[in-house]
Amino acid sequence: MKRAILLLMHQGKSYTEEIAAATAGLGLHLVALSSRPRTPSALEDSRRHVAHCVVAEESELSSGDVDKAVSELADRGYRVEAALASFEGYRLLMAELNERLGARDCAEPALRLCLDKYELRRYLLAEELSEVGVHRITPGVTPELDPSARWFVKPVRGASSFATFVLDDIDDLADLPAIQEQMRADRSMKAIFMDRYDFLVEEYVEGPEFSFETFVLDGRIHHLCVHEKARVERLERTTLEGMSVSPPVSLDRELVLEGADHVTRCLTALAEHGLTAGAFHIEVKYWESKKRWEIIEINPRMGGSLINASVQTVTGHSLLDLWTESLLLPDGERDAFHDKLTRASQLEALRTGAATRATVFLSKYGDKGRTVDAIGFDPPTRPPRILRIHVAQGSELEASDRGICLMDALWDVAVDDLDAETAFLDRHATDHFHVRYR
Secondary structure, eight states: OOOEEEEEEEESSSSHHHHHHHHHHHTOOEEEEEESSSSGGGGHHHHSSSEEEEEOOSOOOOOOHHHHHHHHHHHTEEEEEEEEEESSGGGGHHHHHHHHOOOOOOOHHHHHHOOOHHHHHHHHHHTTOOOOEEEOOOOOOOOOOOOOOOOOEEEESTTTTTEEOOOSSSGGGGGGGHHHHHHHTTTTTHHTTTTOOEEEEEEEEOOOOEEEEEEEEEEEEEEEEEEEEEEEOOOSOEEEEEEEESSSSOOOOOHHHHHHHHHHHHHHHHHHGTTSSSSEEEEEEETTTTTTEEEEESSSSSSSSTHHHHHHHHHHHHHHHHHHHHOOOOOGGGGHHHHHHHHOOHHHHHHOOOOEEEEEEEEEOOOOOOOOEEEEEEOOOSSOOOEEOOOOOBBBBBSSOOOOOOEEEEEEEOGGGGGHHHHHHHHHHHEEEEEEOO
C-alpha cells in the first residue's frame, strides 16, 4: 500500500499544487476528495497534482463522503494516514478523520468552540481574557444594547467577511433574514456556515487590527508572523481587508509583543478543550480607549489571500508545508520541529531585535452581482512579485454580501521604510488596477 495524505478539496480547489509539493517532500502521495464543482473543468488543474481524486455527488462534503473515499482509495492501493483541509468548512471533517487515523490534530471540541464566535467570546469573557460585551440575536427580538457603545454585527459562524458590519442603526437588523437567505444560497461559501445561520452583535473594538499567523504543536505556541490590516474598507453590509503589511507599522514593537502574549494566553486557556495542534489565523485588535488587546476571531486554519506567501517570504517557511509535515511528525523529530519554528518566528526576531523581512500585499474586490467585462493590473513600475487575478472576462460575480476578491498582489518591501512603501503601493495599485463591468 502507498502511504498517502487525503486533501479535502472544496469544489475542485484547495491550494492543491502547494500541498502536493509539501506531500511529495515527505515521500508521501497526495490523494483528494472533492465536493462536486459547479463546472467539471474546475477540477482539471487540481487533478494534475494528485495521485487520485474522488469526486462526491454533492457540492458540500459530508462524513459519509470521507468514509467512502478512504475505502475507495484503499481499493486503489492508497493507505490514507492523515487528512488536510485548508477550507474552513471541512475543518471538522479533517479533525474527525485524523482522530481515527492517529494523526496530530486539534480535538473536535476546541475546533467547535473556535468556530462558534458567540461561544468563543463568552468563553474568553469567563476566563477574564476579554471585556467585549456580546449578545446573540434572536429572530423577532431587538437586543437591548448600551447606546453609549458602538456595536458590530457578524454571523456566529462565517468567513470572507460575510455580513460583517458596524451597527449604525438598530433597524438595520431587519436586513438579517434577507442576508441569511444569501448565506443559504451562496454556492461557493455555504459549506462554511455548517448549517448555522444565526448572528451575534458585540461591542465594536475601536483600534488597529492585526492577524497573527500561529502554529501550535504539542500545546506549544509559535507566532510565526504578524500582519497589520493597513487598509480596511467598509461597505454597506461587509467589511473588507484591502491591504496588509508585515511587520506592523502603526504600533511600536513592545505593543506588538504585548499582543502576541495576549494571544498566547487565550490559546493556552483553550488547551483544556484540546487546542494542541495546527495552523491558526488569529484576528486581534488593540482597543485604544482601553489600552488592551482583544481577540476578534480564532480561525483554526491558515489565513486566506496571500497570507501563506507572505509568511513564507518573511520566515522562509510555508504554513502549508509545516502543517502537512506536522500531521505525521515522528515523536523523535518534535524537538527539532519546535526549534525550526522558533528560529523562523518573526515575533522572536522582534523580541530579540534581530532582522526581519517585510511584505505588503493587497486585495481588490468586486461589485456583487455584476459581470466582469475587462480586468487587469499593469503597473509601469514596481510590478508585484506575486499577482493573482481570480476572475476572467465574462465572470458573473455572486450577488452576496461577502468579500468577492478579484485580485491579490504581493511585494517584498524595505523593512526600514514601511510607512512610505505602504502609502506608495496603495496609490500604485489604485492607479493601475482596472475593472470594467457590463
